[in-house]
Amino acid sequence: MRSSDAPAPESLQRDVQTAKLGSHTLALRSRSWNRLRFEMEYALERGTTANSYLIQGEKIALLDPPGESFTSIFLESLGQEVDYKDLDYVILGHINPNRAKTLQALLQKAPQITLVCSNPAAKVLETLYTETLGAELPGYTLQIQVIKGDDTLDLGRGHQLRFVPTPTPRWPGGLCTYDPATEIAFTDKFFSLHYCGDQVFDEEWLQFLEDYRYYFDCLMAPQLTQSMAAVDKIEALGSKIYAPGHGHIIRSGRRGLTDAYRQWSQVQQKQDLMVALLYASAYGSTATIAQAIAQGVTKAGVRVETLNCEMASPEELRSVADRCDGFIIGSPTLGGHAPTQIQTALGILLSTVPKTKPVGVFGSFGWSGEAIDLLEGKLKDAGYGFGFESIRVKFKPTDLTLKTCEEAGTDFAQGLKKAKKQAERKASGSLEDSQAAITEQAVGRILGSLCVLTAKKGEVTGGMLASWVSQATFSPPGLTVAVAKDRAVEGLAHTGDRFVLNVLAAGRDRELQKHFLKPFEPGADRFQGLDIDTASCGAPILREALAYLECRVANRMECGDHWVVYGVVEQGKLLDETSKTMVHYRKTGSRY
Ligand SMILES: Cc1cc2nc3c(=O)[nH]c(=O)nc-3n(C[C@H](O)[C@H](O)[C@H](O)COP(=O)(O)O)c2cc1C
Numbered sequence: 194m195r196s197s198d199a200p201a202p203e204s205l206q207r208d209v210q211t212a213k214l215g216s217h218t219l220a221l222r223s224r225s226w227n228r229l230r231f232e233m234e235y236a237l238e239r240g241t242t243a244n245s246y247l248i249q250g251e252k253i254a255l256l257d258p259p260g261e262s263f264t265s266i267f268l269e270s271l272g273q274e275v276d277y278k279d280l281d282y283v284i285l286g287h288i289n290p291n292r293a294k295t296l297q298a299l300l301q302k303a304p305q306i307t308l309v310c311s312n313p314a315a316k317v318l319e320t321l322y323t324e325t326l327g328a329e330l331p332g333y334t335l336q337i338q339v340i341k342g343d344d345t346l347d348l349g350r351g352h353q354l355r356f357v358p359t360p361t362p363r364w365p366g367g368l369c370t371y372d373p374a375t376e377i378a379f380t381d382k383f384f385s386l387h388y389c390g391d392q393v394f395d396e397e398w399l400q401f402l403e404d405y406r407y408y409f410d411c412l413m414a415p416q417l418t419q420s421m422a423a424v425d426k427i428e429a430l431g432s433k434i435y436a437p438g439h440g441h442i443i444r445s446g447r448r449g450l451t452d453a454y455r456q457w458s459q460v461q462q463k464q465d466l467m468v469a470l471l472y473a474s475a476y477g478s479t480a481t482i483a484q485a486i487a488q489g490v491t492k493a494g495v496r497v498e499t500l501n502c503e504m505a506s507p508e509e510l511r512s513v514a515d516r517c518d519g520f521i522i523g524s525p526t527l528g529g530h531a532p533t534q535i536q537t538a539l540g541i542l543l544s545t546v547p548k549t550k551p552v553g554v555f556g557s558f559g560w561s562g563e564a565i566d567l568l569e570g571k572l573k574d575a576g577y578g579f580g581f582e583s584i585r586v587k588f589k590p591t592d593l594t595l596k597t598c599e600e601a602g603t604d605f606a607q608g609l610k611k612a613k614k615q616a617e618r619k620a621s622g623s624l625e626d627s628q629a630a631i632t633e634q635a636v637g638r639i640l641g642s643l644c645v646l647t648a649k650k651g652e653v654t655g656g657m658l659a660s661w662v663s664q665a666t667f668s669p670p671g672l673t674v675a676v677a678k679d680r681a682v683e684g685l686a687h688t689g690d691r692f693v694l695n696v697l698a699a700g701r702d703r704e705l706q707k708h709f710l711k712p713f714e715p716g717a718d719r720f721q722g723l724d725i726d727t728a729s730c731g732a733p734i735l736r737e738a739l740a741y742l743e744c745r746v747a748n749r750m751e752c753g754d755h756w757v758v759y760g761v762v763e764q765g766k767l768l769d770e771t772s773k774t775m776v777h778y779r780k781t782g783s784r785y
Pocket of ligand 1: 473477524525526527558
């Protein structure tokens with residue numbers, strides 16, 4: 194359990210927390226106690242901090258101003274630390290339209306600032322300047338210092354900054370900064386987590402391992418090669434402190450977390466199935482959808498290799514097309530078309546990937562969505578089978594659409610795994626396999642009660658049939674449920690979340706059992722037509738159940754292909770005094 198695990202009161206306002214990190218170096222943590230954005234990485238709903246840093250040598254540099262949700266409170270806090278007119282540099286670990294809003298407000302106050310960034314980020318800045326920023330900043334000329342190779346930036350007083358380019362498909366302009374004077378590496382997206390609290394440093398970092406892991410699975414796992422190359426470069430700096438873009442400043446856990454990144458990346462590398470995920474995104478929406486699909490594929494135990502078609506070379510495209518077991522391609526519609534880079538990627542995929550491999554299509558659009566039609570049409574004509582129905586999202590995805598995207602990704606991965614298993618079964622039949630079948634028969638004699646686990650978080654409600662359920666403790670009253678990693682409801686059962694366990698009645702609840710046994714389409718309402726009540730945590734209670742228990746997830750343990758979730762029972766009720774618990778007899782331990 195986290196020491197600061199209590200949910201934040203709704204009344205807590207966004208603010209900026211400042212803390213000294215080292216000589217002339219300050220952290221400004223813009224804090225949101227509630228979910229900040231509809232992106233998968235925020236789905237644990239623990240709030241977040243957007244960390245900026247101020248280094249005051251003879252020259253003054255601000256690193257990574259926050260997004261527009263914090264513009265006014267951030268500028269107010271910044272103004273209390275320095276005179277805007279004294280700011281010399283703003284260093285950008287990445288750039289997106291959201292961050293540009295704060296930049297615009299800052300440049301209005303301090304037009305003398307030079308922006309320091311990588312070459313890809315400079316290109317994005319120039320486009321933003323032409324499209325929006327320039328019009329809002331009359332008389333201002335963009336001053337950019339592009340970091341190349343071994344460039345350094347001398348702020349004086351020993352702060353001779355070094356830089357490490359960390360390009361990934363999601364942030365092609367990624368750039369980390371190292372200050373040898375304080376031995377701090379400013380790691381931007383790397384080693385971040387989304388959690389809001391008063392604690393600045395990471396003394397109890399192990400208590401947040403689940404949050405770090407979730408962040409890694411969302412953002413690092415789908416772009417593993419590029420992310421781990423960046424981690425290697427960051428580690429080689431030999432810093433004592435990681436100062437990331439979100440979450441705690443990492444001192445105690447620096448080595449442990451770096452090792453954990455490597456361990457988690459090995460889990461991904463060991464997966465024998467790989468899905469290529471290719472996309473382009475002008476304003477970020479298609480990228481957000483891509484991330485949700487990737488999350489769904491990854492949680493089902495299939496590796497994802499992501500390529501941003503705007504940055505990928507034909508060789509990279511051909512390599513991933515050659516190696517993939519299926520591919521998913523996404524595009525925005527701009528001027529009635531798919532961007533040229535998407536059309537090039539499609540050409541390579543069509544000529545390289547055998548038609549027996551499954552495909553998927555997605556994209557964000559404004560009003561017509563021709564790009565999605567084009568991709569779908571060409572792939573259908575070529576004879577590919579689709580792993581999910583094409584995903585069309587109008588402008589920005591919502592929480593619900595993201596969940597649907599995640600489920601579509603999971604379906605895609607499950608399809609691949611099923612096909613692989615069938616092929617293996619056909620090819621097998623050895624002695625070893627028959628011994629395994631005998632062992633499975635013995636395992637199958639373990640018995641559990643049939644229940645329906647239900648949960649709700651934000652707009653998203655989920656439910657699944659659970660039979661690997663067992664009481665675990667008397668005091669507090671507690672139980673464990675094994676939840677397969679690829680279950681849609683898994684994302685609603687993280688530490689601190691609440692769920693309801695509905696115990697089914699023998700004989701009487703056959704229909705309920707059947708209902709939850711059938712496969713659901715991505716995003717489908719699993720409770721339509723059922724007689725339900727609502728628990729205090731918002732999760733559905735099945736009125737026809739034998740009993741129900743409202744639980745809080747106190748802990749969860751990663752065990753092979755399942756999470757074993759330990760729930761503390763907060764309250765419960767027997768709904769039927771006469772019936773008995775439905776139990777599940779099985780012939781083999783290799784299935785539920
Ligand atoms: C210059 C421009 C042209 C666009 N043209 C179209 C179009 O022809 N049809 C359409 O459905 N949407 C169009 N849109 C809307 C985009 O598809 C929509 O903003 C989408 O969310 C962009 O996805 P992205 O954030 O991944 O880039 C256009 C948007 C812009 C800015």
